[in-house]
Every structure is written in C-alpha cells, then in structure tokens.
Amino acid sequence: MQPKSDYHFNLFQPYTEHGRKIRNLILTILAVWAVCVFGFQILLKVVEKPTPEASLNRFEAAYASLQAGSNDPEIIRAFLHSQILTAGKNGIKPVDRVVLVAGINLAFQMLVTDSVREPIMAKLPEMITMKEKLAKSRDQEYLDLKTGISRIQADLMTMTAPLTGFTPEGLEAVILVSCLKTGAPEGLSSPVLESLPAVMKLYLTHNQSFLTDFKFLGFPFHYFYTAVFLLILFVGLCLLYNLRLDRRMRVEKIEE
C-alpha cells in the first residue's frame, strides 16, 4: 500500500501496510487494557451483593428485643458488642460516632448495677481531662499523661470485664472504655439514637461476591487483581508493544 498524495490519514485508516500493522497492535493492546481495567470493575459491580457482617444480624435481633422491652443481659451484651465492633472501625464519620457512643453508653448502663457504676464513673472525668491535655503536651509531660491514661484504662477494663464478658486486656474492652461518658445515657427512643439502626447498617454492610470472597495468595481476589495484577499487566503490555514494534522495524529494515 502506498501513501496517498493528499496525506490524509487517521488511527483507524492508516495509509501504509506498516501503519496498518501498527494500528492492529495498538487497538489490540487498547482493547486488552480497557477490558482488564474497566471490564473487571464492571463485573465486580454486576455480581456484587450487599452483605451484612455477622454483628449486624446480632444487633438487629437485639435491638428488636430491647424495643419490645427485654432486659435479658445476654441480649444487652449482644447489643453492646455489635456496637463496639462498629465503633472500633477507624473510618467512622464524627456525626455517626456520636450516635454509636450514645448507644454504647446506653447498653453499658443497662448492664451495670449502681454499686459498680459509681466507681467507674468516678474515674472517667480524670481520664477525660488527661486526654484533653495530651493533645497539647510535649516530651516528658506527654509521657506522664500517656502513662496515667493507660493506668486508668487498665483499671476500668478490669472493672467492666465481668459485666461485659470481654477479655480484660482485649480490644473490645479498650474500645468500650474509650467510649464511656459521664452523665445519664440517652434512651433507646431518643432523637440521637433514632438513627442507630441506619448507622449500624451503613458501616456493617459491604459489597461482596465470589470475586471478593475467593482468596488468592492470601488476598481477597479482587484486591489482588486490582492492586497487584493490573500493574503487572501494564508493564507487560508496554513490553509487548515495544518488542513487537522493534521486531517489525527490523523486519521492515526501518532505521531511525
């Protein structure tokens, strides 16, 4: 094929045989690239199913029972534990954290007797004050405050463990202590806690499918595909393009 005299051409309509082969190579690579990147994400979207965490099911059952007037400690513990598992996530929006903290305090107050509540509540103001100072402190003062907070937390965790059933040094106990507040808790039907079921549903429901559940080299498969494989593919496509182009130039004896 010879060049036309008007020199008009485009990617899809090259004017030489060499151009036609390059076009095929480019379009093939572009197609693989697009399907592998965007096609996979579309597939992920198509097959996904909103899947609740186990703790959401526990929460919903406990919440319904409590609304019906139940005082069963096991139900209250389930109510508390499911909220603790949500509050422990560190991507919670501040406005939603307020709701969760209110829910946790309500559940905790429902579990404890007055004789236990008073010594726990007596320790809280000191810890809260120390935490406020911590943000502005430096060097030795910072270390002293940190150690002081750790001591109070350890005491509180030991005191609350028998009531909640949490391991005294476990993460759930730490999260509980960090959420405790002084003062009377909000009621289950209060405006603050009205949105609790919606907040729990928001943070405990995830888009899952066989692509996310299947494990590959320890990864959830979709995560491996996107974070590791696609990058390998990109390098591979670039390598392939250059090798094919160099070969074509050698075959056609084209020199730069």
Add this chain to the structure above:
Amino acid sequence: MTTTAIILAGSLTQLEGSFKVGPAIILIATLLTFVLVGIFFRAKDPSDYYAAGRKISRVGSGMAIASNWMSAASVLGMAGMMYGFGYNGLAYVVGWTGGYVLLLILMAGQIRKYGKYTAPDFIGDRYYSQTLRIITAIFTILISFAYCVGQFGGIGLMFKWILGMNYTWAVIIGSSVVLLYTLISGMIGATKNMQIQYVIIVVSFLIPTFILTFKFDYFWLLPPVGYGAAVTDIVQGIPAPNLADGAALLNAYGQDFAIVPSPEFAMPWDPGSGTTFFQWMAICFSLMVGTAGLPHVIQRFYVVPKVSDARWSVVWGLFFICLVYWCAPIYSAFGKILSSHPDVGSLAKDAIVIYTAQLGNIHPLIVGLLAAGAISAAFSTVSGLLVAGASAFSHDLYVKVIKPSSTPRRQLLVARIGTIIMGVTVTIVALMKLGLIAQLVSVAFSMAACTIFPLFLLGIWWTGSNRAGAKAGLFAGILITAISLTYFIVGLSGGALPGQVFISYWLNVWYFAWIGAPLSIIVNIIVSRLSKNPTPLEIRKFLAEQVHT
C-alpha cells in the same frame, strides 16, 4: 493492660511535635547532595535547560521518568487514600500506572519524532496557531501550578515532622531549597538528580515494607504479595491478644496487633467509606488520560537521543514506578491495623506512611530515611514541573510570542524569573491546605486530560483535526474545567450555586475529566469536519512522512 504495655507506653516517642535529630541529618545530607549535583550538572544553554541536551540513556531516562512521576502524591498521598477510602484508593494506583500504556502506544515515540521542546510548541506548530500556543502555554503553567501545590504540601508535612516546626515555616523552607537547585541546574541537573532521587525513593520506601511484614509475621521475602494475608486479616478481624511464639505482637505504643473486622478496607466502593462505583471509574479514567496529557511528563520524551529510547524509557519508567506502587498499599494495610487501637485513633491520611513506620516501631533512622525519600519524591517532581512551567513561560510565551529576537542568555534569565514567580505563588497557595495531596494532584490530571491530551491525541493520529476543531475542542475542555473549579471554590468558601450538590458529585474537581476529555475530543472532531479549512498539506505531509513512518 499489662505492666509491660504501660512501660512501653511511657517510653514511646510522639508521632509529631519534637525535633528528630537522625532524620534531620539524613534530610540535610540528601538536600546538600541535590544542590551539589545541580551545580555540577548545571545548564549552560537553553537546550540544556529545557531538554537536558538529549544526552540521557534509556534506563537513566526511565529512572528520571519514575522519579519525576512519583511525587508526594505517590509516596505519601496514595497510601493515605487507601487508608481513608479503602478500595477506592486503588483507583489512584491503577489510574497513575495504567495511563502509561496510553502514553506509550499513542504518544511517546510520535512526540519524540515530532521534535519539539515543549507541549505548547507542539500544539502551536501542529495546529499552526499562535493563539493555541499561548492558551496551552498558559494551561501548562496552570497544570504545573496545580500539581506543585500538592507537592509543596507534602514537603511541608515532612519538614514539619522532621524539624518539629510549624507547617508554614516548613513549606517556606522546603520551597526555597527546591527553587534554589532548579534555578541552578535546569533540566540536565534535574535529570541527574532525578536518577539519584529515584534510588533514594525506592530504597527508603521498600526497606520498611520488608521490616513490617517480617515483624508482624507475614511473608516478608516478597512484601507486595506477603501483605495479602494482612488484608484478609483486616477484613476478618484480628482478635487480641495476637500471639506469636508466646509473645504478643505490639505496636510502638505497646498495644496489641489487633483490629475489629473491617471489610470496608478492602471491599469495593464500600457504603461506609462514602465512595461509589462511579467515582472509582471516574477517578481512574481521569488519572489515566491525564497521565498522557501532563506537560512535564510529555516533556521527558524530548530528552532521549532516539525515538526507540523514548519508547523504552516508558517501559523502564513504568517498571520503576510499579516497584513503589506495588508496595504503597502495604503502608495503608499496616497503618489500618496499627492504628486500630482507640488511643491512636484515625491518623492524618497524608502522613500515614510515616506514622505506620513509627507505629511499627521501625528504627527512627529508617523512618527518617523514609521521610527523606518522600521529600525526594516531591523535589524531583517539583523540579520537573517548575522547568515545564518556566519553559512554557520563557520559550512558548516570551521567545515565540513576546520577543522572538531575544538572546539565549536572556531566554535563560526569563526562564529563571518564571521559575521564581511560580515557586513563590505555589508556596502561598500550598499554605492554604485546600485538600489531601492526592486529591490536589488529581486536579492537575483532570485539567491536562481536558485540555492537552485531546490536542495531542488528535494532533498525532488524525490529520483531519484542524485549527478550528482544536480551538473548539480546547474551549469545551476549558469550559468543563472552569465549571468544576468554580463550584469547588464556591463550595470551599461555604457558598452554594444552583445545582451545587449535583455538579460537586458529577463534575467533581478531582475527576471532572471523565466527561471533559471525551467531550473535548468529540467537539474537536465535529468542528474539524464542519470547518472548510483543512490542515495544511505540509503539516499532513510531515505527520505522514516524519511522525508515522
């Protein structure tokens, strides 16, 4: 809490606040090296300043591409996005690497064959239009400017962390140093520095990943694969205490290596993260297309001796980039676990890489090296951006438009004045802290995707694209850019324009190129076809015989 944990809590160092001697020495030594290299390889004429005298090898150019590319957004911002937004953060990883495939197969070799120094040079020549040259020169400056803002923010964060000074002074000092050596060296010194900077970035970034995976009992011989089990652990939760060989795994605060089940870290477009499928696709697409339109990236292809070198330098560059990008999620994964204790709380996203290394109780000197690596990343990118911006100012505006008869000495002076003006202005904007590093950088990508990319793509691959089409297409791209930026600025100032929520979502300033780039291309094609003045024969002939043979 055990006594051991209390003792450990009493001996830890703060994540922020104090002057760190070891990291400061490493930082100063690194900066001195940059300046000395800049002086030793300084530019002697405009050719050296703009295009490094075309003396750079394939691997060297690949390292320079990688270093030039990997900014504070890559080293600091990307892990921060994954830490904060889970799977949606991966859109940045894929977007910033996948764009190189487009760049290679559609542009790299052809740009080198065309033989111009700068992006506005190419556009002004290809579309035989002084107006387009001026507009794209202005946009080259704006794109470089937007990109630099995020970098200066990253430099400020790291200087603040190392020197224990406030953010304002940290940004001012960091900006002054990067300006100094860019002025002294130009592109040739910058290119040599970029190779050194790449080595610092990759070494400093990879070492902590081996240590973290080893320390917390994951497969450490290949961290980019080894952390997969950590991702699964985050999804399923790690109950405390986590025991290994009878001893609990602890973070630097003496807290258990434990986390509540957190599928939101890995599951796609998780409702709790406030991100959507559309945003993933839009960010990824915008970054990919923007990659192929960034003036300072395109400009790197002018510095290699041959066309095949331009192509192969992309492959090397992408491979070098991927070495770091494969490892970036490791920091977000370990950061997620190590900061899961309520006392640590949610950490500043842009500093998560450094915080993770600290929380993982890695030796302070290695953390200091990591911070120096982050600064190197920002420096290398900033120097490339400043050169691209200064080139647009001096070469495309001053020499080609304002004073064509200027001497080489005068050109160099104007380039340096342009660099200073840009550096000072960027510093002022960076002090405003307008967003996360990766997000600020995304603005530059979307701008490039809407303005420069369509002109290059059609200019190289379609002789039918003419001046009228190019102007109309560019106008469409600029219009989308202006709408998005206007709504963003109004939103920032607390105001609301009609359709504020709608525009802020669908034409968000971080990813408006998903519609802006295709629209610009379509408008260019339609107007070119309707126009009665085709591309001149000599340009078509040049494209056919010189660029596509």
